[in-house]
Amino acid sequence: MESATTSDGTASTSATPGSASVTDLSVVAGGAPAAVLLVDLTTRAVVHANPVAEQLAPGVRLPVGLDEWSDAADLRDLDGAELSSTEHPLSRVARSLPVAGQAVSAGRVSELGSHRDPLWVVALPMVGAPVLSDHALVVFLPLSRREAARAAADAAQAQAQLRDRAVLATGMSFTVADASAEDLPLVWVNPAFTATTGYALEEVVGRNCRFLQGAGTDPEAVAAMRRALSAGQEVSTTLLNHRKDGTAFWNQLLLSPVHGPDGELTHYVGIQTDVTARIDADLERDRALAAERRARREAEAAHRDAEGSRARLELLAEATSRLAVTLDVAECRQRLLDLVVPGLGDWALLVSTDEQGSVQDVTPRHRDPSRRGELRRYVDRWITSLAPGPVLGTLLGGEHARLIADYDSEERHRERATWVSDPALLELSDALGAASVLMVTLPGRRRSADLLALVRGPGSPRHTPDDLHVAVDLGRRAGLILDNARLYEEQHRIAATLQNSLLPQLPTVPGVRAAARYRASESGARVGGDFYELIDLPGDGLGLAVGDVVGHDVMAAAAMGHLRGLLRASAWDTTGPPPSLVLDRVDRLLDGLGMTTMATLAYARATASPDGSWVLEHATAGHPPLLVRGPDGRVDVLDDVHGLMLGVQPTERVGGSRRLAPGSTVLAYTDGLVERRGEELSVGLARLARTLADAPEDVEHLCEHLLARLGDTDDDVAFVALRLGA
Template sequence: MSGADRTGEPGVLRAVFDGLGAGIYATDATGRLIAANPRAERMVARPAARMLGHDMHDLLHRDADGQRIPRENCRMLQVLADGRPREGGDEYLLRGDGTTLPVIWSAALLELPGEPPGLVLAFHDFSVRRAAERQTAAYLQALEALTARLTVVSEVSSVLISSLDIPRMLRKLGRMLVPDLADWTAVDVLTGQPDEVLRIAVHSAADPEAAGELEGPLPSLAESAGADLVRALRGAGTVSLDAADLAREPDTPLTAAHRGLFDRLGGHSAVVVPLHSRRRVFGAFTVARTGDSPPYTEDEMMMLADIGRRAGLAMDNARLFDQQRHVAETMQRQLLTPLPQVDHLQMAARYRPAQVAAEIGGDWYDAFLLEDGVTTMVIGDVVGHDLQAAAHMAEVRNMLRALAWDRREPPSLIMRRLDEAMTNTSDAPMATMVFARIEGREGGPWRLHWVNAGHPPPLLVEAGGGTRFLEAGHGPLLGMSATLNLGLHWPDAYEDLPPEATVVFYTDGLVESRTRPIDTGMELLCRNASALARHGLEEFCDELLERLDPRGDDVALLALRLPRYGEGAPGDRTPSPSRGEPAHSPADPSRSAPGAEALGAEEVFTQAPHGADRPPPP
């Protein structure tokens, strides 16, 4: 059973008017207030008795700043003019306490019996939503600022890890901070000498010429104990400078030098940031703002301090890397062999590691004199590209020297003994190798007697440019036959060497890489070696490496250049190409060539064997 319709009852309408959850104002045809519900009274903090009879627009309607709005611009009153309902969300009502209340509203005509139509206005408090919008906008603004700072830090980090060249890295850092964080920057570093400071970079987009003139040595730290820059360099943290600080008269030499930056480039505020790691301070950089740029905020100072810490860590890593590289390079140079200088024979060697950071690997070359006066040449490659591979390389190399020194045996037998020794007395993995003897009389002719254990073949380059690979003498890799009990052997090979020819021994890293198959690499080796046949041996080696540009693997290169026929023979007075000087090699210069002290150069060819199958001298 439904209730009776009581819409027309005055009591019901009054209850609705008083209990509505929105503020209600009613005006007559002129815009004067004739009614206000309790909700409206509370929202604008004005009792109805003090509002009734007043013009609603003049009394209540304001803009966001609390200023009056021209009557002709009032959208609420326009309902009285044309009778069309309107609504809005960007209006303000003046409260009794003088503050403004943001509202969303809806207005329509109010039909009054026997009178011209008036206006009824319903509105809600919009302050909560407006505050939420402002809070959201503030969050977005903070997020945008944080994103911008993170972008700068990310870009700076990319620069810091992109190079191990510290001066270059710091110059790029200084340029990156202009203009987003500074109008100019300066970078000062401790040189490593006591209290010595060097300004290595000044960057100013407005005056690059003046910036460059400000670089160079700075006064000693010892003479400027209280300077702002000294505080940063001594690890006291980030130092902020305002206009008052910069206006003070410099009281130390270093302060005067620091103020010189501001005298030439300007600035009203600055931050001096130490470049530091946990262990030490490496220097400091100064960022400054000029003209209308705002002073530095706390957030910006924190970000600059973080950049200084990141840069210091990068400098520390670069320093440690340099130390590690120096140790590895020293070790490698000690492992590599100085080349003997044997009368008119010329030798040269080169070595390039696969890992730039390690500067060490398993490829090697060797050349030494045997007890019988014959010169040997060796090129080899132990599996691996690290410190362990280098240790195995040294082990295999020394075993070969010991086995070859006092045995007048063909290379094939020495290779078999080495294979057995590696298997039974060493943990060295498999290796490839060419072991060769250069046999002949003083002044020639000469013969190459060699054996090849799975290694790329030597290249013979004749003086006229003709080339051919010496592919004979091939046998299995070292460390495989004895391990698997295969009973394999290594055949001896012989080749008569023409005068002024060059023999090139190399490891596979010279001719093979991920992007270049070995067949292509060997073809390039022949072509370039032929073109360089008439170059000096040192230039030959350097240019060959430059043209082939090996990448991705260790590379060892050993080259032999023969003299003209008759040079070095008894009675010949032609001077040796490098008499009294060691042959060039990557080995440590303090080391002497193996066997050089045991056998003088004058004895080498007189004691060398001349096998029965040798042709007579021409």
């Protein structure tokens, strides 16, 4: 979105190559141009299109209805079915619903015959855009190959294990600039732009987005972008941008010209993706490759000196791959000792210290399995006999590494006596065989928490400076890997603690039996945004809620905690507000407090009647419908009300109401219980209804029945069951 002065600081005109998952747009789209439409929601018509969109539907004159445009483009799902027989993404756009991402294909005819091109559809209502507030932005991203299309669709359905499940929509920034005005001012940005840059819609409308550029702007790339925009051409590049708080990020940008009914250039649509993590990973990979090449050169040089030195240096090339395959700290420590014994020592100690420098744990290893018990007893006595103070300073004398080739000399014997309070301990180490010792620290990011001691007995060669060099290099690699493993374990512990603390205790309500379950995805971070809630409301009402915050990480869990607080505050009211009003309050609070949380939510209020029946009022914000099993075993799906997910756009919501007989069971759940890869939602709902119909009457047994039958999924699962009046 550039005029004569460019919007962004450009680092290069192509993204830095590197590995990425199938949900990374640079992989699945292959850098190909996107088709862009602007849709008038009041008339259900396409009113603007870019050249790529014109090629998808050749010969179509604008404005044209959405269905006519779809037919002209011959859009189908990836299995070849007509979109009219599936969940039509353009129909969702016409109902002002966002399309988080859906795979389709378009028919093409060329001299070589007919074929189909896989596409990924993303659409968002342009809420708040001057002149275009009643329009929607629709983008067709060309996928590089059919396998990538299927992988992208599967990944989106599976909710992408460590990322947002809407990563291909909410993770991309969309911008629209007015091409007819001087300086190409912005007229609209989506919430993902705000989440990425920190700039809200009202801060950017009317401005050229050069405010994102900074000191790292590449003048040559700026000039190239300016020439392309002046010529009305599409441009793709990767830019170094800056957020509102001054932090820098890499921005993969595609700017596409959009034309009106008469062919005039009306707008530029920008599709932006934060690729900082991928570029940082590429840089880290390059550094690792350089280190590996350096190690290989050293190994080749050592080969000229001695066969033994070559074997030890080859250890460095093997160390990273063997240590980096696990995030378990204990296993990583064992793998390190497997690498160094017997190559660098007849026996070894791996000492871990706490923040004060005191010994926290010692892992021993002896080349002779029959002597490992003897070594373990020595270690236990050594720990209790150490002199007070930081152990690394005591053993290393303030250095990061130390070679003591004459460890068994009389002079060293006197020094060693100052390390421990038990003189007999020196005889125990001599009995194990200690003639030469190497000690190196294993530095982490903030401090050196580990010490590796390598010991050779009288019958083995003394350590050399070459051995010390190898041990120091190995220590640097192992220290960072151990630090990463500790960080992972700590985050895992925090995540589990956070998730458990956020799960509510169900209240005891007379006349109601309730049970709930939460199961984290085995493939994810074991913490996420799925939640359930049961609220004993003032008076005789009972509130039931289940929701799913976008995301699968600690941030999603934290956002879920905020959302639960807003829900409870909105529902707790002596006036007994209906569920539709409660959801409306929550949505307005999210917007008013400037929270970027996006979530689906189903909320219901159950009230007992004097005749023993129950009235169930319900409303939904983009969430799967509630299920009700009557006393006769019949299961009904409460799909009579629909609404936008929370955090998209505050809107007036509608609700429904059912009268339930005593003994009815209400089930609220998250989509992990019904959604499966490559399967329509209706199939999963039907499966859940059959499973609920066969479930036991007791709600605890019912929950176990549902988990046993439907809990084997790649997604988090949360659900709550209520049995009313019996």
